[in-house]
Amino acid sequence: MRIKFLSVLFSLFCLVSYVSIAQINDLKSGFLHPANKYTPGVYWYFMDGNMTAESITKDLESMKKAGIGNLIFLEVNVGVPRGNVDFLSDKWTSLFAHAEKEARRLGIEITLGIGPGWTGSGGPWVKGSQSMQHLVSSETLVSAGDRKKIVLPVPPPKTPFFGEDSFTPEFKENWLKYYQDVAVLAFPLPKANGKITDIDEKALYQRAPYSSGLVKDHLAAPDNSKGNPASAIPKNKIIDLTARMLPDGTLNWSPPAGKWKIMRFGSRNNGAITRPAPAPGIGFEADKFDTTALNAHLDVYLGKIFRKIGKIDKNNTGGLKRLHMDSWEMGAQNWTANFRREFIKRRGYDPLKYFPVYSGNIVGSLKESERFLWDLRQTSQELVIANHAGFVKQYAKRHHLSLSIEPYDMNPASDLELGSIADVPMAEFWSKGYGFNSSYSVIEGTSIAHVMGRSLVPAEAFTAQDNEGWKQHPGSMKNQGDWAFAAGVNRFVYHTFQNQFLPDSLKPGATMGPYGVHWDRSQTWWPMVGSYHDYVSRCQYILQQGRTVADVLYVTPEGAPHVFVPPSSAILGDTIGDRKSFNFDGIAPAQLMLASVKGNKIQFPGGASYEIMVLPIFETMTPELLEKIGSLIQQGATVIGNPPLRAPGLTNYPQADVKIISMVTRIWGSTAVPATLEYRKYGSGTLIWGRPVLEAKDKLYPDYDLTAKILKRKGIEEDFVADKKLRYTHRTSPDWDIYFVSNTTPNEMVANARFRTAKGAPELWNAINGKMSQITNFKTTGAMTSIPIQLAAFESAFIVFAKEDIRKPEPAAIPVEQTLQVLGGHWKINFDKHWGGPEEIIVDSLSDWSKNSNEGIKFYSGAATYHQSFEFKGNKTKPVYIDLGLVKNMARIHLNGKEIGTLWTAPWKLEITDDIKQGTNTISIEVINLWANRLIGDEQKPYDGIVGNKWPDWLVKGQKRTSGRFTFSTTRQYRATSPLLPSGLLGPVKIIQ
Incomplete structure (x- = not known):
């Protein structure tokens, strides 16, 4: 019996090992050849009716060839004369259907915005009664005994x-025209004239963009002070006169003794316009509060599109796959026709007598x-959430589509919610130095995905303005x-691929005004971009496997609006700040309700788990949330x-406050914050609190060092530590751990790094060329593995620990590079x-082209090919490489008539062991620079572009240009005096081992 048991046990061990090895092999295969769904995408913008079937097909085919597998389709109007295809006309929908069909043919996924422009959901078909609304008011002062007619x-x-x-x-006429009466209230005039500060923000009349630095990330907890009692309106003195007002505004009422304020409340459109929409x-x-209004909009806009393209087959690899809500840029609303009824249902009391608070008056x-x-x-x-985002999600599902959301910027809700x-x-991030800092949205988007178990986290990538100019x-x-x-x-979704509707001879061609990083087929380097996309696809494949490791979970305060911003002490740097050695996520209260605890870790149904949870330093909390935290x-x-002091709203007030104090006393043991850090056992868990929690630089969360110290005391090792400037992220599964590490400096480095895993012997996977190599020089101590890592300037690598790889370390020296010969002498260059x-x-x-005295070279933009023959007399006992030194900006190499590869970043070298031969070799290096120099050169010549929002006559009439310019673009971002950019093959070019 014992022998049989051991046999079964051995068989199970072999089966598990086989499965683990198979999974690693699948991982390797996917890394070498990522499937189409792991490729990057683009924002595909169309400019107000400037579109043709030919340009659509050319765009899509160029995307496919370059390794772009998905796109977001939007039409806007930014600085380009209108075209002849009216938005949503029969011709327009036919062209969209053509694009969708071509995308299906090519296997490119389409995500479609839910309205014209990039910002929201609306259009000229939206009536005032179904638009975003504000509750507005007018005030009239009256006194007892006044005999005047009250209007x-x-x-x-x-x-x-x-x-x-x-x-x-x-639009302005319709905006001013829409009005609907809501209520009329009267109350005795308060003795003092106190007002609530920042009322436009607090009452959701405005929500400014957080990215622009115009608004706080969150509103403070509701004030517990009484203010000046003489400024307050007694609630029991407020009289509802709604039924006393005639249609012309005349009020059939005589005021009692004293002075009275009468407020007429009505609903008006909030002035949010589809932007920047085609005309x-x-x-x-x-x-955004009403499903009937939203459904009416969706049926006009998307319904017309769906009727044209027919039923969506969810099994297609390409075509329309998703609806999209882009960054929230339509401000806030605080009213809808059924708002009072919804408020009563959700909050448990009638808001009518609090209507004066909307305009800053103090009630009670x-x-x-x-x-x-x-x-x-x-x-x-x-x-x-329920009637807008939730409804769009249901609508999408009915049409076999999913929904993506960029939940940030002017969002009047909590971004995470x-x-x-x-x-x-x-998420979204802007090119560093070319616009806003929206890196916080990356923290938010990834936090949401990790907590909710979403494997895909795209970002609107490298958005730009401020004279990016094809740089x-x-x-x-x-x-x-x-x-x-x-x-x-x-997943990178580059902003932006502008539809190139102009003739191919006119480059750089059409742009989205000054916006975007110009990720389109008119770029000089587009023929070589596939090599870079291969790198991105390999990275994206690995980073969508398993789950991200994070130890710290920051809970956001309840309430809206709210932007999750972690303590700055948890980040190294600014615009592209890197995580420290304990990674983190943020979570909204509604998401926290999904949490449970297993093995003393906070876990979620999607697989995320955390060692420690950090509460906000905030005075209020609802009993429901506090009960969950205690559980x-x-x-x-x-x-x-530290504990909350009270509940936030008026629901069940004041009993809710009493309940909070009772629960705090039970969970924390006291309401008095201890002077030192206290570890309190509560059930099977630990609550850590005290004055040191309050001593935080960022005010909302304790400093990172305090949290890290607590984790270490708990016995949790730092996830990743290096003695040089390396960034990292860590993904895990039962069979492997994978770290992505990246050199953050422009210099080559050898870093000693320590990883929190000992699952197996490490390998280095290079996402640029797909090569995988065993790491022999490593040391395992307990659950940690130490490795010296050599990386070129800004180079990255995946360090892969496979459970079944049990090789022992073999200390080895970092290889020393040897130069065999320098390819000096004559170079023939073809422009x-x-x-x-x-x-x-x-x-x-x-030498640098921009320093050349020949203006044809000095101002040249595009490809030039360097040719040379050389004698090779070295041996091949070790791998042989060609090193280009420095390249501005991309290079493709042919050796002895064979294409060897494309280089776009350091290290600027390729292995040529199998292709170089003894004796004479021929080499050609095609180098491509940027558009800037040719554009600057053309500024020396007469301007012949768009003037007064009109195309030039020579373009409209098909005439020959006489300006002598080589380039043409719909935006102008350079002057004749702008500095030229370094260009060409700068070298030195070497053969090395």
Whole structure:
């Protein structure tokens, strides 16, 4: 019997080992040849009717050839004369159907925005009654004994956040025309004139963009002070006169003794306009609280598209796959026709007598009014989530589509709450130095995905403005791209691929005004970009496997609006700040309700788990959330945080406050915060609190060092430590651990790194060339593995620990590079005459084109090919490489007539062991620079482009250009005096071992 048991046990061990090895082999295969779904994507922008079937097909075919596998389709109007295809016309929908069919043919996924422009959901078909609304008011003062007829003025609309400059006359007329009475209230005039501060933000009349630095990341907890009692309106003195007002605004009422204020409340459009929409798509934004209004919009816009393209087959690899809500840029609303009814249902009391608070009046007390405003914002958030995002998700599902959301910027809800609705939470980051810092959205998007178990985390990538001017290229973007990968992004969706509707002879061609990183087929380097996309696809494949390891979970405060920003002490750097040795995520209260505890770790159904949870330093918390936190601690969780002082809103007030204090006393043991850090056992878990928690630089969370110290005391090793500037991220599964590491400096380095895993002997996987090599020089101590890692400037690598790889370490020295020969002497260089270059020149040494006295070379943009023959007399006992030294900006190498590869970043070298031969060899190096120099050169010549929003006559009439310019673009980002950019093969070119 014992022998049989051992035999079965051995068989099971062999089966598990076989499965593990098979999974690693599958991982290797996927890394070498990533499937189409792991490729990067683009924002595919169309410019207000400028579109043709030919340009659509050319764009899509160029994407496929270059390794782009998905796109987001949007039409806008940014700085280009209108085309002849009206948005949503029969011709337009036919062209969209053509694009969708071509995408299916090519296996390219389409994600479609849910409205014209990039910002929201609306259009000219949205009526005022179904638009985003504000509750506005007018005030009239009366006294007892006044014999004048009381006529209440119609409340005016609030000034739109973006102003009225983009309003068409028709839109402005409709905006001013829409009005609907809601209520009339009267109350005795308070003795003092106190007002609530920041009322436009607190009452959701405005929500400014967080990325622009115009607004706080969160609102403070409701104020517990009473303020000046003389400023308050006694709630029991407020009289509802709604039924006393006639249609013309006349009020049939005689005021009692004293002075009275009468407020007429009405609903008006909030001034949010579809932006920057094509002209036929300009209109009201649909009501974000009302499913009927949203459904009406979706059926006009998407319904027309669906009827044209037919039933969506979810089994197709390409074509329409997803709907998309882009960054929230339509401001806030605080009213809808059924808002009062929804408020009563959700908060448990009637808001009618608190309507004066909307305009900053104090009802009852300042404390009571601030609590009402919290309830107002919370109700608004719930309606946005359920009736807008939730409804769009249901709508998408009915049509076999999923939903992606960028839940940030002017969002009047909590970003994490809104984003958790998405099938695909999405982030955004701008090119460093070329616009805003929205890196916080990457932290939010990845947090949502990790907590909710979403494997895909795309980001609108490398968005730009501020005279980016075609300066970016794969090599310049490497460091920031690796930051995004380490931060948790695992799909780049480049902003932007502008539809190239102009003739192919006119380059750089069409742009989205000054915006975007120009990721399209008119780029100089587009023929070589596939090599870079291979790198990105390999990274994205690995970073979508398993789950991300993070030890710390930051809970956000309840309430809206809210942007999750971790303590700055947990980040190294600024715009592209890297995580420290304990990674983290943020979580919204609604998501936390999904948590449980297993093995003293906080876990979620999607697989995420955390060693420790950190509460916000915030005065309020609802009893429901506090009960959940207490339950998690009882089950074994470790939690850092001081107790709340009270509940936030007026629901069950004041009993809710009493309940909070009772629960705090039970969980924390006391309401008095101890002077030192205290570890309190509660059930099976530990609660850590005290004054040191409050001594935080960022005010909302304790400093990272305190959290790290607590983790170490708990026996948790740092996940990754290095003695040089390396960033990292760590993904895990039962069979492997994989770390992505990246050199954050422009210098070569050898770093000693320590990894929190001992699953097996490590391998280094190079995502640039797909090569996998065993690491022999490593040391395992307990659960940690130490490895010396050599990386070139901004180079990255995957360090893979496979459970079944049990090799023993073999100490080895870092290899020393040896130069066999330098390819000096004569180089023949061929330029393209079409772009002003000389057909052929011969040089004795390599130099920067922009320093050349020949203007055809000095201002040259495009490809030039370097040729040389050389004698090779070395041996091949070790691998042989060619090293190009320095290249501006990409290079493709042929050796002895065979293409060897394309280089776009350091190290600028390729292995040529099998291709170099003894004796004479011929080499050609095709080098491509950027558009800037040719554009600057053309600024020396007469301007013949767009003037007054009109195309030039020579273009419209098909005439020959007479300006002498080589380039043409729809935007102008250079002057004749702009500095030229270094260009060409700068070398030295060497054969090395």
